[in-house]
Amino acid sequence: MAGAVPLSFATWMALLNNFVIEVAGFDGVDIGWLHTAREVPGFLAIGVIALLIWIREQVLALSMLIVLGAATAVVAWFPTFGGIIATTMVASVGFHYFETINQSLQLQWLRKEEAPKMIGLIVAVGSGASLFAYGVLVVTWKTFDLNYNTVYLAGGGMTLLIVVYCLAGFSRIETPIPQRTRLILRRRYWLYYLLEFMSGARRQIFVVFAAFMMVERFGFEVHQITALFLINYVANMILAPFMGRAVAVFGERAALSFEYIGLTLVFLAYSGIYYFGWGVLLAAALYILDHLFFALAFAIKTYFQKIADPEDIMPTAAVAFTINHIAAVFLPALLGYLWVTSPGNVFGLAAIMAVGSFVLARFIPRRPLPNRETVWVRPS
Numbered sequence: 001m002a003g004a005v006p007l008s009f010a011t012w013m014a015l016l017n018n019f020v021i022e023v024a025g026f027d028g029v030d031i032g033w034l035h036t037a038r039e040v041p042g043f044l045a046i047g048v049i050a051l052l053i054w055i056r057e058q059v060l061a062l063s064m065l066i067v068l069g070a071a072t073a074v075v076a077w078f079p080t081f082g083g084i085i086a087t088t089m090v091a092s093v094g095f096h097y098f099e100t101i102n103q104s105l106q107l108q109w110l111r112k113e114e115a116p117k118m119i120g121l122i123v124a125v126g127s128g129a130s131l132f133a134y135g136v137l138v139v140t141w142k143t144f145d146l147n148y149n150t151v152y153l154a155g156g157g158m159t160l161l162i163v164v165y166c167l168a169g170f171s172r173i174e175t176p177i178p179q180r181t182r183l184i185l186r187r188r189y190w191l192y193y194l195l196e197f198m199s200g201a202r203r204q205i206f207v208v209f210a211a212f213m214m215v216e217r218f219g220f221e222v223h224q225i226t227a228l229f230l231i232n233y234v235a236n237m238i239l240a241p242f243m244g245r246a247v248a249v250f251g252e253r254a255a256l257s258f259e260y261i262g263l264t265l266v267f268l269a270y271s272g273i274y275y276f277g278w279g280v281l282l283a284a285a286l287y288i289l290d291h292l293f294f295a296l297a298f299a300i301k302t303y304f305q306k307i308a309d310p311e312d313i314m315p316t317a318a319v320a321f322t323i324n325h326i327a328a329v330f331l332p333a334l335l336g337y338l339w340v341t342s343p344g345n346v347f348g349l350a351a352i353m354a355v356g357s358f359v360l361a362r363f364i365p366r367r368p369l370p371n372r373e374t375v376w377v378r379p380s
Contacts (some may be wrong), residue, residue: 001102002122003129003163008072008131009095010233010274011122011155014137014226019148022081030081030210032336035208037085039332042096042200048318051097051183057314058173061101065163068094073156076149081197096321104317107305108175114217115247115305119298120169120244127236141223179314188373189316191363193323195256197299198357200324201331202263205350206294208332209339210270210287217273217343218280228284233290243296252303253364259296260358266290267351274344306368314377 018027020034051060071091078087112116133155138147214220214228248253264288273283308316335346363374 001061001098001161002125004159004166005068005095005098006126006130006158007133008091009208010133010229011137011151012072012075012091013211014106014134014229015148016226017212018221019076019079020084021215023148023175024025024081024084026081028216028339029333029336030330031208031212032334032339034088034331035204035332038088038092039204039325040329041089041093043322044323045096045100045325045327046318048097048100048321049181049183050314052314053181056180056252057101057175059107059219061098061105063099064094064101064162065166066094068098069090069154069156069159069163070094072080072159073153075152076147080149080158090102096325098250100247100321103301103315104179105175105319107301107302107308107313107317108177108179108310109173110277112148112302116302117241117244119235119301120247123240123244123298124237127229127233127240131230131233131237134233137226138223138230138375141226143258150303152165157203168264177310180311181216182315183319184312184315185267185319186312186316189307190303191360191374192223192300192307192316194360195300195303195357196308196320196324197326198353198360199300201327202350202353203294203355204327205333205335205346205353206290208347209335209343212284213270213343214280215272218283221298229289232288233294235288236295239292240295242323247296247299247302251364252299252306252368253361253366255299256303256361256364257358259293259299260354260361262289262293264354266293266350266357267347267354270347271344271351274347303368307370307373309370 017031020031024030026034033147053200055063068091071087071094073093075084076321078084085227106119106122107115137146137151141151209226211225214225220228243255266289267277268288269286274277304316304320305313335349339346363376365372365375
């Protein structure tokens with residue numbers, strides 16, 4: 001399943017900026033509204049809890065992959081602002097509901113001592129699938145003069161084929177502890193909630209505006225932006241397992257602190273591209289570094305696994321996914337207006353967010369445990 005998601009999502013992302021600029025005539029305001037619409041289902045991910053009253057997590061996860069694959073396959077059939085918004089929102093329901101369940105199942109099925117390493121491997125598998133999608137696109141886009149419709153159909157179709165394989169090849173997998181199927185908000189998880197909120201806000205700036213900058217400012221074509229994505233996923237595929245081991249050895253506090261220091265410097269350099277006229281090579285290098293630092297974000301999940309009551313994992317994953325997307329429902333559209341007047345300030349704001357996240361990461365204990373969630377709580 002980790003490989004199924006990127007075949008649709010990576011294809012959608014690789015073509016998105018060129019598709020909306022060349023076919024639909026988007027500007028910064030339009031792309032901001034598109035990503036706001038894309039994140040609304042993430043904000044509503046808490047609805048997964050209600051669905052799980054009737055549907056098992058494993059079945060619901062595969063159902064959401066069907067929604068994602070089918071919606072991705074038909075994106076090019078609706079090349080207008082309204083059509084792109086509609087297909088994006090349907091695909092986003094599949095993506096965000098799947099990712100909510102995905103996070104829950106990882107933390108339920110993996111033992112605490114093996115979770116960082118295994119999640120690192122899962123990230124590597126997803127990067128490998130993205131690498132395949134981008135690699136094929138780089139090689140074939142110009143060679144065979146492909147169009148957007150063909151590529152979107154292929155990406156979504158491959159996701160659907162993997163779902164068929166998963167349905168036929170894997171039986172029911174039991175979860176060790178039954179999960180609560182009601183809304184849960186616990187005061188002792190407050191730091192986890194804040195880390196998720198800040199992660200979601202920063203990610204929006206990167207996802208929405210970093211690649212858009214490469215197309216709008218530097219004139220990247222489809223095969224060029226895809227090649228940049230390709231380098232990202234090669235690096236992630238190679239380095240993610242090592243990142244997992246590093247989290248296991250050094251702990252979540254050190255890993256997240258390192259990530260946020262790196263992101264602060266990267267976003268400040270992004271801003272410098274606009275204020276000081278730095279060139280395309282630096283912008284491309286920063287994009288790759290940005291992607292690598294974000295890969296360490298799974299340490300937030302393993303931090304939660306260590307402090308959580310086992311039966312809280314599913315409902316809290318849904319709540320956290322909603323919290324992660326609070327900023328997503330307004331930030332892209334709001335920053336779209338700032339982008340058309342001062343793009344450098346958009347990345348400056350992201351740097352401030354990264355500094356705030358670093359401060360929060362320092363509140364994580366060296367050895368987090370239930371009832372030892374922050375450095376201020378002493379074990380009884």
